Amino acid sequence: MLRRRQFLAASAAGIAAAPAFVRGQNLNSRVQIAGIGCDGKGWSDIKEMDSHAATQMVAYCDVDLSRTEKVKDLTPGAPVYQDFREMLARHGDSIDAVTVSTPDHMHAFIGLDAMRQGKHVYCQKPLTHNVWEARQMALQAKQSGVITRLGNQIHSHTFYRTAVAAIQSGVIGKVKEVHSWCAATGHGKSFHISRPKTLEDVPKTLAWNQWLGVAPERPYGGWKIYHPWGWRDWQDFGNGALGDFGCHILDPVFTALKINAAPIELTADHTGLNDEVWPAQTTVKYVFPGTDWTARPALPITWYDGGRLPTLRGTDFPSNQALPKSGSLFVGEQASLVLPHVGAPFVSSGALLDEVEGLNHYHGWVDGIISGQQPSDGFDYGGPLTEAVLLGNVAVRYRGETLKWNGKAMQFTNDDSANAWLRRDYRDGWDIAAV
Numbered sequence: 001m002l003r004r005r006q007f008l009a010a011s012a013a014g015i016a017a018a019p020a021f022v023r024g025q026n027l028n029s030r031v032q033i034a035g036i037g038c039d040g041k042g043w044s045d046i047k048e049m050d051s052h053a054a055t056q057m058v059a060y061c062d063v064d065l066s067r068t069e070k071v072k073d074l075t076p077g078a079p080v081y082q083d084f085r086e087m088l089a090r091h092g093d094s095i096d097a098v099t100v101s102t103p104d105h106m107h108a109f110i111g112l113d114a115m116r117q118g119k120h121v122y123c124q125k126p127l128t129h130n131v132w133e134a135r136q137m138a139l140q141a142k143q144s145g146v147i148t149r150l151g152n153q154i155h156s157h158t159f160y161r162t163a164v165a166a167i168q169s170g171v172i173g174k175v176k177e178v179h180s181w182c183a184a185t186g187h188g189k190s191f192h193i194s195r196p197k198t199l200e201d202v203p204k205t206l207a208w209n210q211w212l213g214v215a216p217e218r219p220y221g222g223w224k225i226y227h228p229w230g231w232r233d234w235q236d237f238g239n240g241a242l243g244d245f246g247c248h249i250l251d252p253v254f255t256a257l258k259i260n261a262a263p264i265e266l267t268a269d270h271t272g273l274n275d276e277v278w279p280a281q282t283t284v285k286y287v288f289p290g291t292d293w294t295a296r297p298a299l300p301i302t303w304y305d306g307g308r309l310p311t312l313r314g315t316d317f318p319s320n321q322a323l324p325k326s327g328s329l330f331v332g333e334q335a336s337l338v339l340p341h342v343g344a345p346f347v348s349s350g351a352l353l354d355e356v357e358g359l360n361h362y363h364g365w366v367d368g369i370i371s372g373q374q375p376s377d378g379f380d381y382g383g384p385l386t387e388a389v390l391l392g393n394v395a396v397r398y399r400g401e402t403l404k405w406n407g408k409a410m411q412f413t414n415d416d417s418a419n420a421w422l423r424r425d426y427r428d429g430w431d432i433a434a435v
């Protein structure tokens with residue numbers, strides 16, 4: 001990590017290469033960041049960015065002013081907005097970068113707008129709410145030349161880095177198949193499976209229309225039904241357990257096996273779907289093209305949520321081996337490896353793994369802005385990872401049917417009706433333009 005003095009020296013020597021950072025008066029000063037979404041995960045994103053020696057938090061946005069007390073204490077005097085567009089219009093000249101920590105349905109609307117204005121973006125996982133948006137985010141990041149990072153901070157954790165290094169060292173041999181699972185269910189955060197009949201008044205502090213943003217109009221409901229937290233369950237706003245944990249738990253799978261292509265096909269099963277919330281339990285069987293790290297030309301990866309665990313049959317672990325509540329099982333040609341989410345990886349052969357030091361994921365983004373070097377999981381990586389995760393929720397709508405996917409063309413090739421689920425219609429005034 002560059003400390004402030006080194007950074008100033010680097011800037012003075014003209015090393016600060018990222019285009020937006022060279023943009024204006026911020027050269028030779030700290031990276032000036034605005035936080036969008038100030039409580040929940042946003043608060044930890046903001047605190048972490050603020051703790052970097054070469055940053056300054058300069059503005060904030062949250063649609064609910066009752067959730068801005070912490071940031072007001074952190075940065076007294078910094079302007080606080082309810083609409084990020086107004087914040088960028090008024091303070092754009094002094095904002096180099098933004099964190100986007102809103103519910104998923106608004107990531108693309110906000111992230112694309114910020115990148116189009118030359119801002120570096122740290123965006124929470126999943127990168128977007130649907131597959132088409134994830135593709136647009138990756139394209140826009142490239143076009144704008146900004147430094148981006150997906151907010152899957154465990155990517156930088158010692159446990160995940162240790163597992164990636166172990167697999168790439170060949171300790172289990174080439175990988176035949178992967179199973180990834182998570183304890184969370186697809187609904188159960190909002191305690192509803194259909195829209196509430198009794199509606200509470202919108203709190204005075206909350207700009208409900210801004211919260212809805214791109215999503216179809218609906219009444220506020222009540223505390224935690226949608227806002228805050230409960231939105232995850234609802235198809236209009238979140239992506240259930242797969243959307244919530246897929247980018248975390250599949251991240252070391254993608255990184256270790258260097259998966260850089262889209263799945264070829266996928267098949268989902270689940271416990272039942274209505275028009276509103278995601279299923280309580282989902283299983284998605286993906287097939288990816290093989291890589292240098294896989295045993296065969298095709299790699300099966302199976303996702304389970306809602307508490308279902310993979311069977312250990314066909315692995316090198318004894319059948320009574322305890323598995324963590326969430327994690328991944330890599331079945332290799334020579335041994336198998338379990339990586340708990342979040343815990344120390346272990347191998348069926350009992351081999352001891354060399355521990356790889358963890359890094360500060362948040363600071364890695366700031367350092368990238370300063371150096372002009374894209375961190376390991378920018379939107380060029382987070383986009384395809386998110387696409388794969390969210391394709392799983394398209395497959396959920398076609399229970400039991402194997403959907404064939406052409407990633408380059410961004411199209412299902414054997415059932416055209418599924419293509420309609422790759423994107424959504426936006427609410428009037430909230431359109432998202434293609435890149």
Ligand SMILES: NC(=O)c1ccc[n+]([C@@H]2O[C@H](COP(=O)([O-])OP(=O)(O)OC[C@H]3O[C@@H](n4cnc5c(N)ncnc54)[C@H](O)[C@@H]3O)[C@@H](O)[C@H]2O)c1
Pocket residue numbers: 036037038039040041042061062063064067082084101102103104106124125126151152153210211213227228229230231244
């Ligand atoms: N990386 C992780 O470990 C992790 C953990 C939790 C959540 N997340 C992600 O962080 C994001 C937020 O999740 P959360 O649990 O904090 O949700 P939340 O609903 O608890 O908090 C979201 C915050 O954003 C604000 N907000 C909502 N819409 C906004 C808008 N349009 N503009 C500005 N502010 C807005 C809300 O008022 C609230 O303060 C999601 O994408 C989620 O997937 C990541």
